[in-house]
Amino acid sequence: MEFIKPGRQFDFMGKRWIALGISAALLLVSIIAFFKPGPQLGTDFKGGTELEVAFLQPTDAGEIRSAVESLGFNAPDVIRVKDSGAENAHRFLIRVQEVSALSDEQKEAIRQKACVLPEDGAVSPDFEARCPANARASEIKFSPGGDKISMRYETEPDLAAIKAQLTGITGIELRAGENNPVVVSARDHKVEAQLKSRGDQLLDGLRQKLGADRVPERALRVEWIGPKAGAQLRDAAIRSIAISIVFIMAYIAFRFDLRFAPGGIVALVHDVGIALGAMILTHREITLSTIAALLTIVGYSITDTVVVYDRVRENLARHRNLSFPAIVNLSVSEMLGRTIMTSLTTGLTMVCFLIWGTGVIKDFAFALLIGILVGTYSSIYIAAPFTEWIDRTFFGGQTTNQKKVTRTKAVKRADAVV
Template sequence: SLGISAVLIVIALGSFGLQGLNFGIDFRGGTTIRTQSTEPVDIGTYRGAMDGLELGDISITEVFDPTFGEDQNVAMIRIQAQDDQESVSAAVIQTVEEALQVAVPDVTFTSVESVGPKVSGELIQTAVIAVILAIGAVLIYIWMRFEWQFAVGAVVALVHDVVLTIGVFSEMQIQFDLAIIAALLTIVGYSLNDTVVVFDRVRENLRKYKQKPLSEVLNLSINETLSRTMMTSVTTLLALLALYFLGGDVIRGFVFAMIWGVIVGTYSSIFVASTVLLWLGVKRDWSKPDANAGNQFANIDA
């Protein structure tokens, strides 16, 4: 299992190094145009009006703005910065507005906001720090609750999940934006939950079966929690699949990251974290940590 994980990690790192990520507007910079009209927002009509402009990544979402009251049809259009410019030029914005007015004659443009490359660079740095701090907090939590061997196993599993998720986004060149960072942090929490369930059963069985080899205890613990793990993952996937196919383009990237994260998170909780724990070893008597150290009769009743 670790061999498969190692190959996938190498592929993920190779893809990230060779072609990088397809950053969205949040990280690349761009312009957001907010519109309002008397007609209901038809995202297909809006997108069709701009398809021929060759502006690259365009995100269109219908939003609720309380300042417009109940009878509102407000859309938010996000256009990525062009390759040879730091931000979307005024001429490009005017071209977009003219194209939209042809498709939706009564459309009005209530605001235009730009995100420059400096802000985008700060967002990337902040996102990386957020993921690292989350994994660091997990390391401390597991270390305090169990032992350092468990903490290392859990963190290796989490890093495995994050790296493979970033790798699949790099390999498939799916848009990577702030929503994906939220998905990564959610994946960290989900995977940790599965891992802690397995580790808690391992700790119980280490107390119960003091003479069994660690490999047998791990195998028993995984089998005892397997049905719970699989039922949790399958029910979560059912909800995510419904969102992926019926939720629209706006959340599709986030939901794809969650689907992939649930799959690799379940895999890592069962195979990666436990294998690392087996390599590192762990103490066997949890009820009295060091009371019988060096005592030849310590395990006579086990």
């Protein structure tokens, strides 16, 4: 299939200033959107607990938000999730800032309740009466997720007494079940107690507020991440994009020529910036999946740019009588059919994901679709024209001058032969 007839050329360089003006406007809008309204960071980056719940009956988002706030959770986000299936027709995404990790105050309260001897050995007068030997923990450990406590005892532990010790602590609640706490190692007298996570507590509270006939026993999905881990993930995501751009610049400089590298990098920054701005303006969450989409855009865009650069390099050696702008027009025109075919194929795939996908898939497809559009555009109107400007401004039109010198030498040799 041929979209462009062989031999047909387009004056891309003649329209480059119009294209650059459009790109500058889009980038300016993206930069402004980054500060206001600002990116809507997901739980991956800012921390918190996220539940996806399929309610059993029709429920209003405002009603869910009011119920969550009445349970003591701060600034909840309640988002309706579209699902064409009848089984989960009333799905909502509920996100709160609280996480399951235990605070230092809660850990200290658990240590006191579990009768762990302090390091200085100082105990209260009623310690012996309150803490029998079979309910006096010699060692206690907390899981990073804050949903499990491991305790070790000198003698065979009294599970009923231990359960009573862990009941009544503010913000701490044992999971329901007969085997909680449970002995996991009889030889070492090791006991584990399962605590309710923030997600479990939130779901239980919703069941009390809205009724058991509307709130299910379990959530479809529960995820949480601490603020510190979220900040580390955010910094790692920024570093991954920056490092990839630096190495791509080095690759282009080594693969082609130093003057080609800046154009490729400007095109990459252009594509990632506009795609990120589109995500912010459409109020889509910035998550790890979004970062994966941006890195995919970087790879897709530079591949298209390298194809154009490769044809420019071939035509520089093949058509020595043409100027650099004419070489760019010829090269892009020759590759235009291939570019349209590739972009159309991948773009249609992303459109299908955007229409029929769900959740994170839709955001990924949206970011990648914008990246495909601006990536195709930037290979034609950003990378190649910028390379021509670099050659003319910083290298004094060295490519064109070399052609002139070559033609002059050829004429002199012809005159000498005559």
